[in-house]
Amino acid sequence: MTAEKHDSFISAPDSHGKIIMEFSGKELIKGESDASSFPSGGLRATFEARGYTAWDCTSPAFVIHDEYGAVLYIPTAFCSYNGEALDTKTPLLRSMDYLSEEATRVLRIFGDTTTKRVLACEGPEQEYFLMDADAFAKRKDLVYTGRTLFGASAPKGQELEDHYYGPIREKIVSFMAEVNETLWKLGIPAKTEHNEVAPSQHELANIFTQTNLSADQNQLVMTVLKRVAKKHGFICLLAEKPFAGINGSGKHNNWSINTDKGVNLLKPGNDPHSNIQFLVFLTAVIKGCDEYASLLRESVATYGNDFRLGANEAPPAIISIFLGDELNEVVNSIINAGPLTNVRKNSLLRTGAKTLPGLPMDTTDRNRTSPFAFTGNRFEFRMVGSEQNIAEPNTALNTIVAKELKDFSDTIEKSENPKESINEWIKKGLTDHQRIIFNGDGYSKEWLKEAERRGLPNLPTTVDAADAIQTDKVTELFLESKVLSPTELKSRISIKYDSFANFAMIDSKTMSHMAHKQFLPAINSYLSALAKEGKELKECGLELPGSTVKTMKDIISLLDKATIATNALDDLIREMAPYKGRELAAKAKDVLLPAMKALRDPIDQLELLVSKDYWPVPSYGDLLFHTV
Numbered sequence: 001m002t003a004e005k006h007d008s009f010i011s012a013p014d015s016h017g018k019i020i021m022e023f024s025g026k027e028l029i030k031g032e033s034d035a036s037s038f039p040s041g042g043l044r045a046t047f048e049a050r051g052y053t054a055w056d057c058t059s060p061a062f063v064i065h066d067e068y069g070a071v072l073y074i075p076t077a078f079c080s081y082n083g084e085a086l087d088t089k090t091p092l093l094r095s096m097d098y099l100s101e102e103a104t105r106v107l108r109i110f111g112d113t114t115t116k117r118v119l120a121c122e123g124p125e126q127e128y129f130l131m132d133a134d135a136f137a138k139r140k141d142l143v144y145t146g147r148t149l150f151g152a153s154a155p156k157g158q159e160l161e162d163h164y165y166g167p168i169r170e171k172i173v174s175f176m177a178e179v180n181e182t183l184w185k186l187g188i189p190a191k192t193e194h195n196e197v198a199p200s201q202h203e204l205a206n207i208f209t210q211t212n213l214s215a216d217q218n219q220l221v222m223t224v225l226k227r228v229a230k231k232h233g234f235i236c237l238l239a240e241k242p243f244a245g246i247n248g249s250g251k252h253n254n255w256s257i258n259t260d261k262g263v264n265l266l267k268p269g270n271d272p273h274s275n276i277q278f279l280v281f282l283t284a285v286i287k288g289c290d291e292y293a294s295l296l297r298e299s300v301a302t303y304g305n306d307f308r309l310g311a312n313e314a315p316p317a318i319i320s321i322f323l324g325d326e327l328n329e330v331v332n333s334i335i336n337a338g339p340l341t342n343v344r345k346n347s348l349l350r351t352g353a354k355t356l357p358g359l360p361m362d363t364t365d366r367n368r369t370s371p372f373a374f375t376g377n378r379f380e381f382r383m384v385g386s387e388q389n390i391a392e393p394n395t396a397l398n399t400i401v402a403k404e405l406k407d408f409s410d411t412i413e414k415s416e417n418p419k420e421s422i423n424e425w426i427k428k429g430l431t432d433h434q435r436i437i438f439n440g441d442g443y444s445k446e447w448l449k450e451a452e453r454r455g456l457p458n459l460p461t462t463v464d465a466a467d468a469i470q471t472d473k474v475t476e477l478f479l480e481s482k483v484l485s486p487t488e489l490k491s492r493i494s495i496k497y498d499s500f501a502n503f504a505m506i507d508s509k510t511m512s513h514m515a516h517k518q519f520l521p522a523i524n525s526y527l528s529a530l531a532k533e534g535k536e537l538k539e540c541g542l543e544l545p546g547s548t549v550k551t552m553k554d555i556i557s558l559l560d561k562a563t564i565a566t567n568a569l570d571d572l573i574r575e576m577a578p579y580k581g582r583e584l585a586a587k588a589k590d591v592l593l594p595a596m597k598a599l600r601d602p603i604d605q606l607e608l609l610v611s612k613d614y615w616p617v618p619s620y621g622d623l624l625f626h627t628v
């Protein structure tokens with residue numbers, strides 16, 4: 001989330017010993033703070049403590065009132081004594097400058113002499129779960145990690161699809177009303193809200209704006225969701241995969257490029273085939289996504305998101321682009337230098353009922369399974385994690401597209417026959433990079449094979465993704481664009497490994513703790529209760545039915561597995577001690593995660609066999625159907 005540093009307005013007492021409250025313009029613009037405990041990925045030693053905050057004056061300051069008074073918040077960038085960025089805002093702002101510069105250059109080639117600035121814009125769709133606060137407090141996994149590490153599926157999941165777009169229940173409506181009001185007061189235009197696919201899952205979208213502002217606003221949205229949830233007796237879960245077996249949460253990142261006059265450069269218009277300027281921008285996106293697919297993938301790689309990407313409701317960890325029928329047709333005709341066949345003109349959708357009006361139809365249907373989909377006038381990057389700061393993926397997007405636009409201008413400005421060179425650049429770009437376009441089912445097994453055949457990188461985990469971007473090409477990209485220096489880039493990668501390893505260690509320790517303190521003792525108690533029953537029955541000349549004895553034997557065998565797995569996990573946690581950085585992250589991925597699964601499996605099976613009176617934590621059913 002964000003970091004906050006709070007100061008009061010008190011300054012030194014005056015000559016009469018009176019306290020003075022003041023706040024100067026200087027303090028508004030620049031702050032100085034101790035940055036030593038902030039993760040810096042080796043950029044600085046602990047004793048080099050000085051850090052600076054600088055107001056991002058394009059992101060308005062705001063005031064939050066609470067029962068004690070009010071706090072003025074100043075959205076700031078944060079850098080070290082040497083000017084190296086310690087935050088995500090600084091690189092994002094740099095990438096926006098780069099994109100603005102290169103996109104304006106392209107516009108000049110097309111004869112636009114008045115546009116001064118081009119803005120990368122973004123609108124996030126934030127998904128989240130609401131839990132009952134009391135049930136939440138009874139689960140150490142939720143408390144420590146924000147997601148469940150154990151839990152057998154409830155008899156009902158999302159198979160009826162009765163939650164999606166279902167009526168929003170009263171308790172939730174009042175929560176959403178307060179969220180909206182709070183956000184509006186902060187100047188955040190929250191717009192869409194509805195139930196999501198999984199039970200207790202919801203979504204909130206605010207209206208798109210320039211990427212730095214949007215990133216700040218999304219951080220506030222997440223903070224407000226959490227704070228208001230508490231007031232209503234809920235806990236808001238932002239984790240990407242809080243429950244096994246049902247959908248996780250993501251954050252669709254709607255991204256477009258707009259001029260300072262409000263013209264969307266990704267708008268195809270009525271005749272995209274002859275809209276050459278649009279085709280240049282489209283080609284830049286396609287080319288950039290293919291050339292820097294690993295970087296895009298890495299920009300959404302977090303420990304939590306690994307559990308979601310590639311699961312059956314989320315895009316796979318492979319980057320591909322969905323264009324839709326109309327643009328696909330245009331792209332194919334350019335590649336094959338053939339005419340357009342099958343052009344679908346905007347038509348009316350007839351419902352068949354006379355009393356309903358004809359509805360203007362979109363030229364393409366939606367594809368829910370694509371990680372990167374063209375949706376009419378923007379691209380929707382769907383791999384972004386629900387808990388993630390959107391600054392990182394947007395920095396990557398802005399930078400790679402700007403880089404391709406630069407390549408375009410460099411080529412055309414040198415050319416003696418610009419018109420021809422423009423067409424050639426488009427054709428070559430689309431031909432060389434058409435392998436990234438995929439309009440089929442991204443969830444299918446066949447796609448994994450097909451993607452491999454096409455040579456598209458499949459980077460299933462954060463560790464793989466962080467490994468994959470350590471290339472000269474990526475370093476060069478960030479260096480040339482001045483978005484990240486090689487040292488800044490290195491520090492960020494090292495933070496990726498560290499945080500992955502930290503989260504895996506916390507999960508493992510939480511699982512071990514819950515097994516020792518809660519599950520194993522509870523299962524033993526239940527077994528001995530059954531055994532006692534058997535003894536009592538014997539005293540009356542009766543005995544436990546054979547089927548019950550069989551259940552007891554099943555429990556004993558699973559209990560044995562669970563105990564062995566707990567001990568094995570404990571041993572592994574101890575064995576991790578000497579490792580750190582990438583090595584620890586890789587070990588966590590290769591050995592800790594499988595060991596965690598080996599413990600979860602028997603415990604989840606046991607949950608279904610052991611009486612609810614004995615089970616020490618609320619079940620998935622208790623957690624997910626609390627508002628019913």
Ligand code: ADP
Binds near residue numbers: 208254
């Ligand atoms: P859907 O559910 O159809 O994907 P929503 O209306 O829920 O769409 O949200 C779409 C998001 O996309 C909103 O945040 C919206 O502001 C944003 N958006 C709309 N147009 C653009 C655009 N041109 N550029 C960037 N974001 C946009």
Ligand code: MG
Binds near residue numbers: 125252380
């Ligand atoms: Mg969407």
